[in-house]
Amino acid sequence: MSDHQEISKWMEGFGPEADIVVSSRIRLARNLEKYPFPHRISAEQAKRVVEIIQNALKHSSDPVLEKLMWVSLEEMSDLDRQVLVERHIISPQFINSGLKNKVILMLKDEKISIMINEEDHLRIQCLFSGLQLENAWELCSHVDDALGKELDIAFTEKYGFLTVCPTNVGTGMRASVMLHLPALSMTGQTGKILSSLSQYGITVRGLYGEGTESQGNMYQVSNQLTLGKSEADIIQSLKGIAQKVVERERAVRTLLYSKNRMKLIDRIWRAYGVLTQARIISSGEAVKLLSDVRLGVDLGVIPKISNGIFNQLLVYIQPAYLQRINNTELDEEERDIKRAELIRNKLSNVYDHTMTAIGNETKDKINKETKEG
Amino acid sequence: MSDHQEISKWMEGFGPEADIVVSSRIRLARNLEKYPFPHRISAEQAKRVVEIIQNALKHSSDPVLEKLMWVSLEEMSDLDRQVLVERHIISPQFINSGLKNKVILMLKDEKISIMINEEDHLRIQCLFSGLQLENAWELCSHVDDALGKELDIAFTEKYGFLTVCPTNVGTGMRASVMLHLPALSMTGQTGKILSSLSQYGITVRGLYGEGTESQGNMYQVSNQLTLGKSEADIIQSLKGIAQKVVERERAVRTLLYSKNRMKLIDRIWRAYGVLTQARIISSGEAVKLLSDVRLGVDLGVIPKISNGIFNQLLVYIQPAYLQRINNTELDEEERDIKRAELIRNKLSNVYDHTMTAIGNETKDKINKETKEG
Numbered sequence: 001m002s003d004h005q006e007i008s009k010w011m012e013g014f015g016p017e018a019d020i021v022v023s024s025r026i027r028l029a030r031n032l033e034k035y036p037f038p039h040r041i042s043a044e045q046a047k048r049v050v051e052i053i054q055n056a057l058k059h060s061s062d063p064v065l066e067k068l069m070w071v072s073l074e075e076m077s078d079l080d081r082q083v084l085v086e087r088h089i090i091s092p093q094f095i096n097s098g099l100k101n102k103v104i105l106m107l108k109d110e111k112i113s114i115m116i117n118e119e120d121h122l123r124i125q126c127l128f129s130g131l132q133l134e135n136a137w138e139l140c141s142h143v144d145d146a147l148g149k150e151l152d153i154a155f156t157e158k159y160g161f162l163t164v165c166p167t168n169v170g171t172g173m174r175a176s177v178m179l180h181l182p183a184l185s186m187t188g189q190t191g192k193i194l195s196s197l198s199q200y201g202i203t204v205r206g207l208y209g210e211g212t213e214s215q216g217n218m219y220q221v222s223n224q225l226t227l228g229k230s231e232a233d234i235i236q237s238l239k240g241i242a243q244k245v246v247e248r249e250r251a252v253r254t255l256l257y258s259k260n261r262m263k264l265i266d267r268i269w270r271a272y273g274v275l276t277q278a279r280i281i282s283s284g285e286a287v288k289l290l291s292d293v294r295l296g297v298d299l300g301v302i303p304k305i306s307n308g309i310f311n312q313l314l315v316y317i318q319p320a321y322l323q324r325i326n327n328t329e330l331d332e333e334e335r336d337i338k339r340a341e342l343i344r345n346k347l348s349n350v351y352d353h354t355m356t357a358i359g360n361e362t363k364d365k366i367n368k369e370t371k372e373g
Numbered sequence: 374m375s376d377h378q379e380i381s382k383w384m385e386g387f388g389p390e391a392d393i394v395v396s397s398r399i400r401l402a403r404n405l406e407k408y409p410f411p412h413r414i415s416a417e418q419a420k421r422v423v424e425i426i427q428n429a430l431k432h433s434s435d436p437v438l439e440k441l442m443w444v445s446l447e448e449m450s451d452l453d454r455q456v457l458v459e460r461h462i463i464s465p466q467f468i469n470s471g472l473k474n475k476v477i478l479m480l481k482d483e484k485i486s487i488m489i490n491e492e493d494h495l496r497i498q499c500l501f502s503g504l505q506l507e508n509a510w511e512l513c514s515h516v517d518d519a520l521g522k523e524l525d526i527a528f529t530e531k532y533g534f535l536t537v538c539p540t541n542v543g544t545g546m547r548a549s550v551m552l553h554l555p556a557l558s559m560t561g562q563t564g565k566i567l568s569s570l571s572q573y574g575i576t577v578r579g580l581y582g583e584g585t586e587s588q589g590n591m592y593q594v595s596n597q598l599t600l601g602k603s604e605a606d607i608i609q610s611l612k613g614i615a616q617k618v619v620e621r622e623r624a625v626r627t628l629l630y631s632k633n634r635m636k637l638i639d640r641i642w643r644a645y646g647v648l649t650q651a652r653i654i655s656s657g658e659a660v661k662l663l664s665d666v667r668l669g670v671d672l673g674v675i676p677k678i679s680n681g682i683f684n685q686l687l688v689y690i691q692p693a694y695l696q697r698i699n700n701t702e703l704d705e706e707e708r709d710i711k712r713a714e715l716i717r718n719k720l721s722n723v724y725d726h727t728m729t730a731i732g733n734e735t736k737d738k739i740n741k742e743t744k745e746g
Contacts, residue, residue: 262710266652277646279639337635 008087008127011315013307019298020246022178022218022311023088023127026136028233029163029172029323030122033092033152037116037164038099046101046117053116056150057105060284064139067226068112082320089113089129108189109194112143119164120172122147129311131242133235141231160227167224171231176222177242182295183252184245185217193248194219201225202241208245216287216314221245257299268296276347280333281340286317290343305350313346380679381460381483381497384688386680388503392671394549395591395684399509401517402536402545403495406525406609407421410537411472411490426489429523430478437512438519441485447477452702455693459675461485485516492537494521502684504615505550506608514604526583533600540597546606549595555668556625557618558590564707566621567592574598575614589660589687594618608610629646630672640670649720653706654713659690663716678723679741686719 010023028197031037035049073081073094084090090104094115115123118179124147126140147153159171168174172173184190194204205220221242223234256264269291277280281289294310296302315321317339323330324336383396404410430438445455445466457463463477480489488496497511497520520526527535534545542548557563566605567577578593584594594615596607629637646664648654654662666684669675688694690712696703699711 173628262706266713269646269650269652273645273646273648273650277642279642280635333635340639359468 006091007308007312008315010088010110010127010129011308011311012129013309013311015128015132017246018130018307019167020180021131021242021250022180022307022314023129024131024133024136025088025125025174025176025178025222025224026125026133027170027176028122028124028140029120029161029165029242030124030144030147031154031162031164031175032121032152032185036123038097038119038121041099041117043100046099049121050101051117052102053103053105053122053147056147060146060150062285062286064107064112064141064143064148067107068105068114069106069108071106073104074100077177078099079320079323083151084093086315086321088265088315089125091118091123092114094118094123095348112139112253114143121167122125131239131246132238133177133239135236137175138233145373147373168226168291170227171234172224173226173231173234174222175235175238176220179219179242179245179249180291180294181219181245181289182217183256184249185214186256187252189248190217192220194221194243195240198220199223200237200241200273201237215284216291218287218291218314226283252300253295262332264299265301268299268301269311272302272347275343277281277344278340280336281343282336283317283319283339286339286343287314290314293347298357309346309350313343316346317330380681380685380716381462381511381688382683383461383483383500383502385502386682386684388501388505390616390619391503391680392667393553394504394615395537395553395687396502396681397504397506397509398461398498398547398549398551398595399506399513400547401495401497401513401550402493402526402534402538402541402547403497403517403520404537405494405533406527408494411470411492411494412474412537414490416473419472422494423460423474423476424491425430425524426476426478426495429520433516433519433523435519435522437480437485437516440480441478441487442471443480444477444479446477447473452693452696454724456697459688459694461688461693463488463551465490466493467491467496469732470625480742485512487516487701493541502680504612506550506612510604510608515693541599543598543600544602544607546599546604547595547606548608548611549593550611551595551735552592552618552622553590553617553664553667554592554618554622555590555664557622558587559629560625563587566618567594570594570614571597573610573614576612588657591660591664591687593699625670626668637672638669638674640672641665641672645669645675645720648716650717651708651713655709656692656712659712659716660687663687664675666720676681678720682719682723686716689715689719708717 002107032049032052035041035045038046041049057068060066070094084104085095085112089106089110090113097118099117101117103116105116106112111126111128113125124140124143126136128136155201160170162173163169180207182192184193197204201224203222203224204215205222206218210325221238223238275289275293277288290310290313293302293305297305316325321333322338322342330338335356405422405425408414411419430441433439451703452466457477458465458468462479463486464482467475470491472490474490476489478489479485484499484501485500497513497516499509499516501509512629529535533543536542536545554563557566570577574597576595576597579587579591580596594611596611644662648659648662648666663683663686665673666678670678689698692708695708695715696709703711704719
C-alpha cells in the first residue's frame with residue numbers, strides 16, 4: 001500500500017478543465033466463469049477466486065500488471081481500510097460487505113486499483129485528474145485485456161459481460177467525473193440541472209459515490225446504462241455532458257461575479273480568513289469553506305493555490321486520514337483540532353513569505369474593480 | 374477642531390488597567406447665575422451665555438484655558454458633528470437638542486472638551502486613557518476653578534451646584550469608566566454584576582452613554598448620585614468598584630481560558646481571520662469581533678496589538694468617521710466596504726512582515742498548551 005503522505009495521481013489537479021473537473025474515473029465490473037457471484041460464494045470459493053487471479057498475475061508478462069501491489073483487506077486495520085475509501089481507491093461497500101477474502105490490487109500512484117470480491121469478482125478502477133475519461137478508459141481497457149488473456153471472464157454474445165447487478169451488465173463499465181459546482185449551487189441550480197441529466201442516462205451522486213451526499217459542492221456524475229452502448233459511446237456522451245455542465249458553471253460564475261462582485265469577494269476572503277485561522281473545524285465546514293476559496297482562486301480573487309492542494313485537502317481532512325497521519329486514534333473534538341492545524345499548514349505554505357506583497361496587489365486589484373464595478 | 378486622522382489622548386491606551394479600562398471620564402455640570410437653564414432660554418440669552426464665557430476666556434491667563442479652541446456647532450456639517458460624538462468629545466444629546474448657540478471648547482488632544490448650552494450652560498469633560506479618574510478629576514477641577522474665577526456660577530451652600538436635572542445637583546459631577554468585559558459577557562454575568570452595582574449608586578450604560586446599548590462588550594460605569602458626597606469620595610468609590618469588576622473579569626478570563634481553552638482560542642483566531650480578510654462588514658459585527666481579538670491579545674493568544682489600535686478602531690469604524698476620512702457621503706453598503714478596508718489596513722500594519730515568524734511561535738505555544746491542557 002502506498003505511503004499515506006503521498007499524493008495520488010488523481011489529486012495532482014492537472015488535465016483538461018481541472019479547475020472544475022476534479023477527477024475522471026472508469027470502473028469495469030468483471031466476473032470469473034464457473035464461480036458463483038461473491039454474494040453467493042463460500043469462503044473457500046472466494047479464496048479460490050483470489051488464488052486464480054494471483055496465478056494469472058504470476059503468469060502474465062504485462063508491464064502494467066507486473067507493477068500491481070497485492071493488499072489483503074482483512075489484514076488491514078479498520079483505520080487503514082477507511083483511509084483507502086477516503087483516497088477513493090476502494091468503495092465504502094467493499095469494507096462493509098460481509099464477504100470474505102477481499103483483496104486489493106493497486107499501482108503505487110493509485111491510478112489503477114482492483115477490488116477482488118467486492119460486489120463482483122473483479123472491479124477494475126482507473127482514476128485520473130481532470131477531464132481525462134479517454135485516458136482512464138485506455139488504461140482500464142489495457143488492464144482488462146491483459147487480465148482477460150489469463151482469466152476466463154463471464155461473457156455472452158447477447159448480454160456482454162455478466163455482473164451481479166443488472167445495471168452493470170453489458171459493458172460492465174461505469175464512467176464518472178467529479179465536478180466542483182459552487183456557482184450552480186449558490187444559485188440553487190444544481191438540483192434542476194443535475195436531475196435533468198437522468199433523461200440522458202446520467203446519475204448524480206456525492207463525494208464518496210452511491211448513497212453519499214454532496215459535500216463542498218462536489219458532484220459525481222456518471223452513466224446509468226451499461227447495456228446496448230459501446231464503451232466509446234458512453235464515454236463520449238458523458239464527456240459531452242460534463243463539458244456542458246462545466247460551461248454552464250463558468251457562465252454562472254461570470255454572472256455572479258459581475259452582479260454580486262463585492263459580496264462574492266467578501267465571502268471568498270472570509271472563507272480564506274477562517275480556514276487560515278480557525279483552531280477547531282468540522283469536516284463539513286471545512287469542505288464548504290474550501291469550496292469558496294477554490295472558487296476564489298478560479299475567479300482570480302485569491303492568489304493562485306493549485307488544484308492539487310484542494311484535491312489533497314478534500315482527502316486529508318477526512319476522519320481516518322487525520323488519525324493515520326497523526327498515528328493515533330482521535331475523538332471528534334481532537335480531529336476537529338488536527339483538521340484545523342492541517343488546513344492552516346497547507347494553506348500558509350502556499351503563500352509563505354510572499355503573502356504581504358501578494359495581499360497588497362490583490363487589494364489594489366479589488367479596489368480598482370470596486371470602482372469599476 | 375483637531376485633525377480627524379489624529380489620535381485623541383484617551384485612545385492611546387496607556388494608564389493603569391488599560392487592557393480592560395478603556396477610558397476614564399469626569400464631567401462637571403455648571404450653570405451661570407442670572408440666566409435661565411438652556412431649555413428655558415431664548416436664543417438671545419443663549420447667545421449672551423456664549424459671549425460671557427468667551428469674555429471670561431479672554432480675561433483669564435490660565436495656561437490651560439488659553440489653549441482651548443472654540444468651535445461653533447451650528448457652523449459644522451452634520452457629518453463633522455457626528456464625528457465629534459463618535460470620538461466621545463460631545464454627547465449625542467448635544468447635537469439633537471433644539472437649543473441654539475451651541476458651542477464647543479476643546480483641547481487639540483481632546484483631553485478636555487466643554488459643551489456650552491447642552492443640558493446645562495457648561496458641561497466640562499476630561500477624558501483619559503485607562504483607569505485615571507484622579508488625573509481626570511484634577512484636570513477638570515483645574516478648569517472648573519479657572520472658569521469659576523471669571524464666571525458667576527450658580528451655587529448654594531445647601532444644594533451645591535445647581536443643575537437642570539436633579540440627579541446632577543450637588544457636585545454636578547459624573548465620573549465614569551469604560552470597561553471591556555468580554556469574559557463576563559460570554560458567561561452571561563454582566564447583567565447580574567452590573568445591575569447589582571445600583572445599590573452602590575452606580576449605573577451602567579453603553580458605548581455612547583445614556584440610552585445606548587452595550588456594543589462589543591463595552592460598558593460605561595458611572596456614579597448615579599451627585600448630592601451629599603464629595604467629589605473625592607465619588608471618585609474613590611467608583612475607582613474601587615471598577616477595580617473589583619476588573620478583578621472579576623480577569624478571574625473569569627482565567628477560568629474560561631483553562632476550562633475552554635481550545636474553543637476560546639478558536640473563537641479568537643476566527644475573529645482575527647474574518648477581520649483581516651472580510652471585504653464587507655457591519656459595525657455591529659466588527660465591534661463584536663474586535664472584542665474577541667482584544668481578549669485574545671490580553672490572554673496572549675494573539676501577538677501584541679496595542680490597546681490604542683483597538684480604541685482607535687472603535688471610533689474609526691463608526692459611520693460618520695468613515696465618511697469623514699473618505700471625504701464623501703457613503704451609503705450603508707459602501708460604509709461596510711470601507712470599514713472592512715480600514716480594519717484590514719490597521720490590523721495588517723500591526724504585524725507587517727513579521728507575521729510568519731510570530732505565527733509559528735504562537736502555533737508552537739498553542740500546541741504545547743493543548744497537550745498540557
